[in-house]
Amino acid sequence: MNLQLSRIKLDDVSFGSQTRIEDDELIVNKGELVDVLEEDRRIEKAEVSLARPGEKVRIIPVKDVIEPRCKVGEGTLFPGSLGEMQQVGQGETRVLDGVAVVTTGEIVGIQEGLIDMWGKGAEYTPFSQTINVVLDLTPVEGIDEYDHEEALRIAGLKAAAYLGEAAEDVEGKEVEEFSLPAIPRRNEKLADLPKVGYVKMLIAQGLLHDSYVYGVDAKNIIPTIIHPNEILDGALVSGNCVAACDKITTYQHQNNSIINDLYRRHGRQINFQGVVLAPELTTLEGKNRNCQYTASLIENLGCDGVIISEEGYGNPDSDLLQICKLLEDRGIKTVLVTDECAGQDGFSQSLADSRPEAEAVISTGNVSHPVKLPPAEKILGNQNTLPNLAGGAEQSLNGDGGVTVELNAVIGSTSEIGYHNLSAELY
Amino acid sequence: MKRAIYYLNQFFGSIGGEEAADTEVMLKEEPVGPAEQFQEMSEECEVPATIICGDNYINENTEKALADIKEILQEYEPDLIAAGPAFNAGRYGVACAGVCKLAVEELSIPAVTGMYEENPGLDMCRRQAIVVETVDSAAGMRKALPDMARIGDKLVRGEELDRPAEENYIPQGRRKTVFREERGSERAVKMLLKRLNDEDFTTELPMPQFDRVKPADPVEDISGARVGLVSSGGIVPKGNPDSIESASASRYGCYDISKMGRFSSNEFQSIHGGYDPVYANEDPNRVVPLDVLRQLDSENRIGELDENYYVTTGTGTSVENSERLGQEIARDLKDGNVQAVILTST
Secondary structure (H helix, E strand, O other): OOEEEEEOOOOOOEEEOOOEEEEEEEEEEEHHHHHHHHOOOOOOOEEEEOOOOOOEEEEEEEOEEEEEEEOOOOOEOOOOOOOOOOOOOOEEOOOOEEEEEEEEEEEOOOOOOEEEOOOHHHOOOOOOOOOOEEEEEEOOOOOOOOHHHHHHHHHEEEEEEEEHHHHOOOOEEEEEEEEOOOOOHHHHHHOOOEEEEEEEEEEEEOEEEEEEOOEEEEHHHOOOEOOOHHHHOOOOOEEEEOOOOOOOHHHHOOHOOOOOOOHHEEEOOEEEEEEEEEEEOOOHHHHHHHHHHHHHHHHHHHOOEEEEOOOOOOOOHHHHHHHHHHHHHOEEEEEEEEEOOOOOOOOOOOOOOOOOOOOOEEEEOOOEEEEOOOOEEEEEOOOOHHHHEEEEEHHOOOOOOEEEEEHEEEEOOOOOOOOOOOEEEEE | OOOEEEEEOOOHHHHOOHHOOOOEEEEEOOOOHHHHHHHHHHHOEEEEEEEEEEHHHHHHHHHHHHHHHHHHHHOOOOOEEEEEEOOHHHHHHHHOOOOOOOHHHHHHHOOEEEEOOOOOOOOHHHHEEEEOOOOOHHHHHHHHHHHHHHHHHHHHOOOOOHHHHOEOOOOOOOOOEEOOOOHHHHHHHHHHHHHOOOOOOOOOOOOOOOOOOOOOOOOOOHOEEEEEEEEOOOOOOOOOOOOOOOOOOOOOEEEEOOOOOOOOOEEEEEEOOOOOOHHHHHHHHOOOOOHHHHHHHOOOOOEEEEEEEEEOOOOOOOOOHHHHHHHHHHHHHHHHOOEEEEEEEE
């Protein structure tokens, strides 16, 4: 399978009469975008704003972040989720590099988080570095939570596809190739290199805790092998918000850092075998089934080593460690990527489960680490939701408009696909 | 110059050996023995006084000895407490730990000491004080004192300490938030390559050691027992009057259920951030089975239901908070003469 991600670097976004790309700038016809979003009868009102890196803007409550893109020729950007099924991972996809769609609006549950575009808060979220096209979406009255969540999820994807169309006639200056031939051919050519796999765990636990594979709710699949290109090209969509700090946004699926860093070494230091998606279920039976099935797939791929990334914390810790143990028992070497719940002072034990086999662990930080963020000049969304959000508390709203939250509430801060530099160390 | 008060036992305080181990708390208005060397090495501190106490005395009369020491410290108002090093001397280590803990917890004075990793005093004070790692005998004095003096200087300057291995102290057990040079995915791939090549690697998160809690014995006769209801499922009165956090909880609520046959969805809701709350909001009894317990009560299958219901949120809640909340709830239950508890989680 051969994918070219062709990047169009964008320096700015502004509103104008026609949605297009001109001189490294994305111009957006706001009215047209609003119309596209309001086509969905579940959405009463859509407002579109911009938030640029460095501006004193806080976006809250954030549901998802999506990278605008465009498939060249035939193809669907998020098949199964937006539009009909059409396999992705092949051909050319144009990327509006530096721009992200961010969905906000009325709180769906109590799980959404925040993005600060400036100052200390910006250090903790990767989405302070993108120029964000922020959709503030108000649902129709009386909508139930599932429809509300879906409407917001689809609206984000639609906006990403709509903006992406601006790249139809623009060629990217930087083209990155992702090419992995069929496994037997890989193995023939790279017989001397260690075979490496990637287990990507996905939360699959209900409202605001769901992930979608080609539009299929991941609660309803058993673990499956998937070509890494398909993930990079829109096969995975986030419907998950738990917790804001370590949910994998759709943007991070599209730019999965573990896949990228494995790809870079493919053919030189490793022979990248592929990805296994492992849904994290709520029941013990489901956990046992998915962990054992995941281990079986990795063993059948003949992997010598594997990276396992978790999504969420708490009960998924037990899935993570069970997969680790099953693989280590088979002689397959593992590295786990997880965050920690070490308490605000950092003195609590970090995980909800423990196995001696987990010798090699990457920490992406303590979700309970408190941060004090200064007042914003502009709030996109509604800051008063904060005390109800995971990571917020009654005392989160400081009188001056500033907030004190745990990293729990900061989007992407402790990303367990290792998207960020944050970590924790024993002191 | 900042001021450090030094603590020593009878031996290092030049009072005597084992025969002087019953020496009561005494004060010498000068740096004695190791305190003198400490003062020479320190760039920031002078040591105007040394507290000396016999190891037996302080371990057998802990309360009195620490009260006397506290009085001295209150009088001097020092910027730092230095104690030991105690190496692997158990009684001395426990004494140093007691003095350091007192200084940090009750007087907010930073403390530095030194111990061998197996000294029983270590676990008593590692979280409060900075404990320099020493060998198991006094032969390590020459190495330990410069470390203690350097760390003491940093503490009085209010400087952050470097990594434990670099400063040569025993980790306090705190997971400190840091930004690393490379992103997590890159570190993961590099760590896996090291494993595949059989090279040395260092995990970023050693596996935690879990306390195992022995389940209580079964209730002999539930039909005569007063039964309590406790949940980590986040079912609270609408509006969340006690502002319990939706994740990473620091508090719990206690609500009167004596007049309720079941939890009404008009009056109760889930504020738990870790699960799909729709079904719990439809019928909160799905998370906390008050309806079923009332039924069992009416059938005389339980003695009676406690009038209070206790609840917190279990997602992302630190073990330390959980322990504290659990102890407080258990104390209330005991005071309420409850003999059995139904615990529900989500």
